[in-house]
Amino acid sequence: MSLEPLPGISTAEMVVQRIRDAILEGTLRPGDRLIEADIAAELGISRGPVREGIRLLAAEALVVLRRNRGAVVASPTFEDILEVYVVRKGLGSLALQHAISLDVATAPEFDDALVLLDRLRDPEVQGDPLLMMDADLAFQSALFDLSGLERITAVLDQTARDIPVFVRVLGITYDSVDHAALIERHDHLVEAIRTHHRDAALRAWDDHIRSTVGEFSRGYPDAQIERIFDLPLMHHILDYSSQP
Amino acid sequence: MSLEPLPGISTAEMVVQRIRDAILEGTLRPGDRLIEADIAAELGISRGPVREGIRLLAAEALVVLRRNRGAVVASPTFEDILEVYVVRKGLGSLALQHAISLDVATAPEFDDALVLLDRLRDPEVQGDPLLMMDADLAFQSALFDLSGLERITAVLDQTARDIPVFVRVLGITYDSVDHAALIERHDHLVEAIRTHHRDAALRAWDDHIRSTVGEFSRGYPDAQIERIFDLPLMHHILDYSSQP
DNA sequence: CTCTAGAAGATTGTCAACAATCTACGAAAG
DNA sequence: CTTTCGTAGATTGTTGACAATCTTCTAGAG
Numbered sequence: 001m002s003l004e005p006l007p008g009i010s011t012a013e014m015v016v017q018r019i020r021d022a023i024l025e026g027t028l029r030p031g032d033r034l035i036e037a038d039i040a041a042e043l044g045i046s047r048g049p050v051r052e053g054i055r056l057l058a059a060e061a062l063v064v065l066r067r068n069r070g071a072v073v074a075s076p077t078f079e080d081i082l083e084v085y086v087v088r089k090g091l092g093s094l095a096l097q098h099a100i101s102l103d104v105a106t107a108p109e110f111d112d113a114l115v116l117l118d119r120l121r122d123p124e125v126q127g128d129p130l131l132m133m134d135a136d137l138a139f140q141s142a143l144f145d146l147s148g149l150e151r152i153t154a155v156l157d158q159t160a161r162d163i164p165v166f167v168r169v170l171g172i173t174y175d176s177v178d179h180a181a182l183i184e185r186h187d188h189l190v191e192a193i194r195t196h197h198r199d200a201a202l203r204a205w206d207d208h209i210r211s212t213v214g215e216f217s218r219g220y221p222d223a224q225i226e227r228i229f230d231l232p233l234m235h236h237i238l239d240y241s242s243q244p
Numbered sequence: 245m246s247l248e249p250l251p252g253i254s255t256a257e258m259v260v261q262r263i264r265d266a267i268l269e270g271t272l273r274p275g276d277r278l279i280e281a282d283i284a285a286e287l288g289i290s291r292g293p294v295r296e297g298i299r300l301l302a303a304e305a306l307v308v309l310r311r312n313r314g315a316v317v318a319s320p321t322f323e324d325i326l327e328v329y330v331v332r333k334g335l336g337s338l339a340l341q342h343a344i345s346l347d348v349a350t351a352p353e354f355d356d357a358l359v360l361l362d363r364l365r366d367p368e369v370q371g372d373p374l375l376m377m378d379a380d381l382a383f384q385s386a387l388f389d390l391s392g393l394e395r396i397t398a399v400l401d402q403t404a405r406d407i408p409v410f411v412r413v414l415g416i417t418y419d420s421v422d423h424a425a426l427i428e429r430h431d432h433l434v435e436a437i438r439t440h441h442r443d444a445a446l447r448a449w450d451d452h453i454r455s456t457v458g459e460f461s462r463g464y465p466d467a468q469i470e471r472i473f474d475l476p477l478m479h480h481i482l483d484y485s486s487q488p
Numbered sequence: 489c490t491c492t493a494g495a496a497g498a499t500t501g502t503c504a505a506c507a508a509t510c511t512a513c514g515a516a517a518g
Numbered sequence: 519c520t521t522t523c524g525t526a527g528a529t530t531g532t533t534g535a536c537a538a539t540c541t542t543c544t545a546g547a548g
Contacts, residue, residue, distance in 0.1 A: 010311060011531080035499070046533045048292075051500090052299065059303050061395065067254060068500060068539050083395050086342075090334045094480070098330075101476045149477075151305065151327050155399055232345045233393075236338070255502080279529070290503045295530090312509050312530060 011045060015053025018043065020062065020161075023073060024130075024168050030075035034063060060158055062165055078220060081166045082213065082233040084159045089209045089237065091152050092144060096193065096201050099146035105194040113142035117190065120183050129174045133164055139186065143193070173219040185211070213237050255289060259297025262287065264306065264405075267317060268374075268412050274319035278307060304402055306409055322464060325410045326457065326477040328403045333453045333481065335396050336388060340437065340445050343390035349438040357386035361434065364427050373418045377408055383430065387437070417463040429455070457481050 019039070022028040040050045054071050057063045063071045104110055116139040125131045137160040144153045167174060185208050192201035217228050228234060263283070266272040278298055280291045287294070298315050301307045307315045348354055360383040369375045381404040388397045411418060429452050436445035461472050472478060 033499095037499070047500090048532055052296075055296065055299065069541090070500065080395070083393055086338060086393070087335070087396060087399075090338045091331070094330060094334045098476055098480060101479060149327050149330070151324070152331060155331075232342055235345060236342060277529095281529075291530090292502055313511090314530065 011049035012052035012056060015039070015043065015045075015050050016056050019053065019057055020165060023062065023165055026168075028073050030073050030169055032073045034071040034073065036070075060161060062162065076162075076166045076169055078170060078222070078228060079231060079233055081163070081170060081172075081216065082231065082237065084162055084166065085209055085213050086233060086236050088156060088159050089206065091156055092140070092209075093202050093205055095144040095147040095149055095152050095156065096189075096205055097198060098149055099143065100193055100196055100198050100201060102146070102148065103196070104146040105196075107146065109142070109146055110194075113139060113146065114190065116142050117183070117186055120179070120186070126179050129177070130164065132177070132179070133167070133174060136182070137163065143189070146193075167216070171221050172216050173221075174215070176219065177215055181211070182208075209237060255293035256296035256300060259283070259287065259289075259294050260300050263297065263301060264409060267306065267409050270412070272317050274317050274413055276317045278315040278317065280314075304405060306406065320406075320410045320413055322414060322472060323475060323477055325407070325414060325416075325460065326475065326481065328406055328410065329453055329457050330477055330480050332400060332403050333450065335400055336384070336453075337446055337449055339388040339391040339393055339396050339400065340433075340449055341442060342393055343387065344437055344440055344442050344445060346390070346392065347440070348390040349440075351390065353386070353390055354438075357383060357390065358434065360386050361427070361430055364423070364430070370423050373421070374408065376421070376423070377411070377418060380426070381407065387433070390437075411460070415465050416460050417465075418459070420463065421459055425455070426452075453481060 019028065019034070028034075034054055036047045036050050036054070040047045043050070054063060055065070058065045058071065061076075062074055064074050065071050116135065119125055119135045120132070120139065122135075125135050141153070141157055141160055144156050147153065166172075185204055189201055189204040189208070192198075192204055213234075217225060217234075220228065229238075263272065263278070272278075280294050280298070284291045284294045298307060299309070302309045302315065305320075306318055308318050309315050360379065363369055363379045364376070364383065366379075369379050385397070385401055385404055388400050391397065410416075429448055433445055433448040433452070436442075436448055457478075461478075464472065473482075
């Protein structure tokens with residue numbers, strides 16, 4: 001279980017991947033302590049890079065740090081994942097508006113996004129919920145990149161990395177997604193960007209967030225659905241922030 | 245020039261403060277390299293905490309990291325600071341909406357915000373542009389905290405830490421601010437939150453962003469003001485994202 | 489029986505030395 | 519004169535050991 005020094009990726013980043021994967025596959029669970037020495041030994045490296053990796057994970061909110069008391073795997077709540085979607089709704093709509101105002105439909109990066117969208121049509125991808133989620137988020141990320149707003153895309157990408165982990169940790173099942181409807185919404189979004197229809201694009205984006213969160217909420221096991229729909233955050237997604 | 249191990253703050257965080265201060269006072273300038281060994285020697289500590297501090301600064305976009313090639317002080321552009329304000333406009337409006345929907349006006353934290361607002365009326369604070377900026381941002385941060393949205397407030401606080409540095413580095417003069425008008429806008433905002441007037445609050449927030457950016461643009465020495473007002477980001481602040 | 493004080497162990501924080509990588513300078517070839 | 523290559527120096531990446539801090543367990547007082 002040792003790490004090869006792959007080119008193009010630092011040791012600390014490998015630690016990040018390993019720990020994130022361990023959370024995704026259930027080996028590490030919320031509240032588990034991350035002992036630097038143990039992880040270092042298991043990975044066959046020293047504590048330095050492990051420490052650095054843990055700090056990176058803390059910046060992504062996947063672990064929480066306590067001074068002189070180590071790090072533990074974060075315990076996200078359903079409200080946390082809703083907050084992630086509130087952020088994506090808000091910053092995503094900023095990025096999309098900006099991309100449209102830049103007339104990016106002719107840029108080569110636009111085609112990159114289209115290629116990523118096509119991956120969602122691949123039956124093999126559709127067969128694996130996790131693959132589907134990754135592909136979906138990668139497509140969205142490519143769209144946001146069109147804006148050229150690095151700070152905003154950085155935050156969006158961070159939320160995108162968190163989503164699979166949060167979903168896994170919360171025990172949300174992402175299975176019964178209507179793939180055809182999802183792709184259709186994305187097609188609308190792409191078409192709206194291409195034709196400079198700002199309002200249509202924002203509507204498509206809102207639709208997407210709304211359906212995705214609706215899907216999550218239905219698949220959430222802690223079945224107090226009524227309570228969830230009473231959360232202010234849920235109101236946020238359903239109502240007001242779309243028409244201030 | 246050595247560091248005392250103050251309680252409640254880690255060595256790495258002291259490194260962050262020192263470097264940030266050095267940028268603010270002009271000792272460190274954009275493009276300057278940050279040599280771990282040099283900084284460690286100057287501060288009388290070892291490279292470990294210095295390294296950690298530099299990574300923290302990189303997460304805040306104040307320095308840029310290049311693999312195996314060290315860190316340099318970031319060279320923000322005028323567009324970068326505009327992007328910061330686009331983020332604050334978007335996420336700030338989300339946080340404020342959320343705070344209002346929570347009926348926070350009765351919470352003790354609301355009074356904390358009021359106290360911070362009063363600091364802006366202090367003549368001594370008004371005398372020092374940097375103090376004024378800090379006090380203003382602290383007040384805004386207290387308002388955002390009312391939302392209880394930790395992820396969103398974390399991003400907002402990060403932008404707040406960047407603003408003084410960006411202003412300094414870009415050579416923006418923040419002198420001719422109309423303090424009375426600034427405070428009046430904030431009073432409107434507070435009153436709107438207290439009385440649950442969501443639209444009034446959002447309008448007050450938009451006003452604030454708009455005036456602040458207008459102020460910045462006027463005080464920007466690279467005097468191509470017309471060009472600045474043609475930037476898509478400026479359109480973003482002036483127009484469309486306020487009424488989708 | 490419960491609560492507090494203290495010592496032993498576990499774990500993080502820090503350090504200095506070593507290894508790997510990059511940069512800059514200069515010599516040789518074209 | 520320009521370009522390429524190679525070496526020396528500078529700097530980052532990594533490591534293992536030590537110091538400081540926290541946690542846990544036990545003994546004793548109440």
